[in-house]
Amino acid sequence: MINKIWCLSLLLGVLLCCLQDKMEIMSKELLNGTKEAVDLFIVMSGAVAMWSGFMKVAEESGLVDKLSGCMKGVLKVLFPSVPSNHPAMKYISINIAANMLGLGWAATPSGILAVKHLDTLSRQKGKATNDMCMFLVINMSSVQLISINIISCRMKYASADAAEIVLPGIIATAVSTVVSVAACKWCERRSDETYIAS
Template structure:
C-alpha cells in the first residue's frame, strides 16, 4: 500500500509538472536529490561505523549487559505478560539499549527478533498482542541519550556545533516515551475492562 501511495505521488508530480511546462525542473530535482542522498549516506557511514564499533566495545566490556540489568525491572513492568526468562526479554533489552545510544540501525534487528519471539507467545496470530504494541510504541519513541544519526547528519552538513541537540533530543525523547507509555497503559486498561462481544444468533424459524 505504501509503495502504491509513493507511486501515485510521483506520477501526479510528473503529470502536474508536464501540464505546467516544468518537467525539466522535476527531472533536475530528481537527479539532484539522488546525488544528495548518496553524499549524505557516504557521510553517515564513517560516523555510524565508529559508533557501531563503540557499541561492540561496550558489549565486550559488559556495559550493555549492565544497562540491560538496570532496565530489567522497567521492562518487566512494561511487559508483564512476557515470562522473565523468555528470549523475547533479551531482544527487548538489547533493542532498548541500542536505542539509548541512538544506534537505530543496530536496534532494528533486535526489535525484529523481539517481535518474532512475541508473536510466538501471541495467542491470536492475526492480531498484535499488547506486548507487541508496547514494544512498537517504545521503539518508536525511545529515549535517546546520544542521537548518533542526527549528529552524523549535522556533521555532514558542516554544523558549527553538531552536538548541541543532545540536551533537547534527550528531553524530547523522554517526553515522547512517557506519552507512549501513558497511551499504552490507557489502551491496555481499556481493553481489559471492555465487555466481551455478544454474538447475536438468529431466531429459529417457527414451524407451522
C-alpha cells in the first residue's frame, strides 16, 4: 500500500511539475528534502536514544509492568490475541502513554519495538496482523491530550484565547479514535470470516 502511494505521489508530482514548467524548483526541493531528512534524523536520534534509555530504566525497575497492568482491561479488548504477559503489551502501553502525554520521541522507539514483538506472534511474515492493524490505527488517530505546538502557534499569531481549542481537540480526537477503532474491529471480523471460509 505504502509502495503504491509513494510511487503515485512521486509520479504525480513529477508530472505536475513538468506541466507547470517547475522542473528546476522540483530538483532543488528534492535535494533540500534529503538534507531535511538527515537533519531530522540527527535531531531525532538524540531524542529517541534518550527516551529509549529512560524506557529501559523503567522496564528494568518494573515500572513498565505497573503501567501495562493499569491498562490491562482496555488492552485485552483491543488486542484479544496477544497474551497479557507478552512483551508486546508492555511496549504498546508505553507507546499509548507517551502519545497521550505528547512525548512523540518516546513513542517512536516503543512503537517500533511493539510492532517487532507483535511480529513474533505473526504466522504470515510481511503481512500486518490484526493486532498490528489495531495498534497502528490507534496510533494514527492521535490520542494526544494537549497539542502544545498548535497552541504556541496560535499565541504567536495573537489569538485572544490560544488554549480554547484544547477541549474541542480532545473531543475531535476521541471521535476519530473511536470511529477508527470501530472500523478496524469491523474489518477484523470480516477478514477473519473470509480467512476461516478459505
